[in-house]
Amino acid sequence: MLLNRIIPRLSLLTFLLPLISAQVCAQETGRLSGLVHNPTGAPQAGIVIVLTNQVTTASREVNSGPDGSFSTKLRAGAYRVTVKPPYAAKFDKDKVYGPYAIARGDTLENVIVVAGSEIKVDIPVEEIKAEKIPALESDRPVGFAGDKSVASSPQTSRDRREARDR
Secondary structure, X not given: OHHHHHHHHHHHHHHHHHHHHXXXXXXXXXXXXXXXXXXXXXXXXXXXXXXXXXXXXXXXXXXXXXXXXXXXXXXXXXEEEEEOOOEEEOOOOOOOXXXXXXXXXXXXXXXXXXXXXXXXXXXEEEEOOOOOOOOOOOOOOOXXXXXXXXXXXXXXXXXXXXXXXX
16 A cells, blocks of 8 residues: 555656756756858858867867858856867957957857857858978988088097087
């Protein structure tokens, strides 16, 4: 008889516990969204945005959609925003990206994600042009200084020989 009362309560608790924990976890997240565009203002699709938590160093990658937009849920905290090559972000140091955000060239630091709210960040990007590496002479090792050598001074005494300074 006692088991008849306990089993329904345990099954109800088993059902409600995951729902309650999911609700608690959802309250700890915020949303970071925005638009990725090139210098002319046209949206850029397929750009990989890297979001790194500045405290835990955990990172997440998000791709921009066909219209250049991106959106993701993140745990509350301070984040660093960058993009992966062959593109580089070009954040303007004079533009305000958030109350504590600091633009440092291709990196935006201190983007604060607050639980239950959404932060919007527009990311200007520029394609990085790959520079060709000049070809080396194949018969010479790297760091080869050349064939010339400096002769040592002549020996002045029988038991002593001067050696040049290195």
